[in-house]
Amino acid sequence: MRSVLIAGPTASGKSGLAVQLARAFGGVVVNADSMQVYDGLRLLTARPSDADLAAAPHALYGHVPPDADYSVGAWARDVAPLLAALAADGRMPIICGGTGLYFKALLGGIDAMPAVPDAVRTAW
Template sequence: MTYRRRAVLIAGPTASGKSALALELARAQNGIIVNADAMQVYDVLQVVTARPADKDMALAEHRLYGHVDPAIRYSTGQWLAATKDVMAATPPGRPLIFVGGTGLYFDALLNGFADIPQVPEEVTLQVQQEIQALDGAGRLALLQREDAATAARLGVADPQRLVRALAVKRVTGRLLSSFQDDQQAGLLEGFAVERMVLGPDRQVLRDRIARRFEAMFAGGAIEEVSTLRSLQLDPSLPVMKAIGVREIGAWLDGQLSREEAISRATIATHQYAKRQRTWFRNRFGDWPRNT
């Protein structure tokens, strides 16, 4: 008898208990845990990004955690390529357990992804200045001239999408719509896929987030941020925008008290969790909810 390969997808907001559930399943099913969180891919920030602790990593196989140099702008396309390698190296009988809070990773895993080159920040800023004086009709007319296919798909040229389309064309010479037409297929075709979104009670989640930052301060987050700052990286890099980096940095510089740094990081995390909840509700509304 031929068995289908299995994949378990565990999504949810930060501090919802995803990693603990993934570890429980991996130990029970001899599974391999695959990171699907865009911040946990980076080296240096294990505590700050709530990457699984070393003792937990030793209890089951974990892949794609802390494997990226913080100086790199890691893309969804790169994550998919690394995931393909993990899948190719995994025996068919072992389930793959994808866990994380980055919805775009799960979306790309299931539905495919248009691998669009990175657009330099200066190009994005230049395009933003170009369209600043345009109203909605003017933006749509500009997009129709520059990329009629994208304009037809959108119907309304909101500023963010217009900037994206024009910046891609400036950098690559290709239309955004042409990249989308070349979208790669999802990776889980033929798999038996189990999906779930964790959604703890809001107050429970708030309490967990507050306790997490208290523990981070005592558990190595300060040393991690100090190490990261010593690398003198470009402030626009994704790793420099991890929640906690700016707040702990301000405390190290004497600009905030310890309590203020923890409070600001906690508030930022609440806001991030809210955005994650909204994203999962809108895009994965048919996934089973686990509390």
């Protein structure tokens, strides 16, 4: 199954294009923005509007609590089974966002990183 990747800066029309493509091809808009994953940050991150959400299926938006640690590795682990499920259903992923590292991880993989000890987090 082919995917469509839409990358660019905030307010460049990515979300609108993604919805149009999802509707035209029976796809699902998949978030690739590091801030739009967080629940409760809808206005601050320009997450898709209610109208956009109603117009086409969306995934990985607002699924992380705002106080949770989340990384590109976590996103890669979240997106992999989603993409597999979409492929199994014959649905096109429309991967949309502005976080280049997410796209890099998607296309080239990412090495697993060890957890950062609390003592290091506290010191910095």
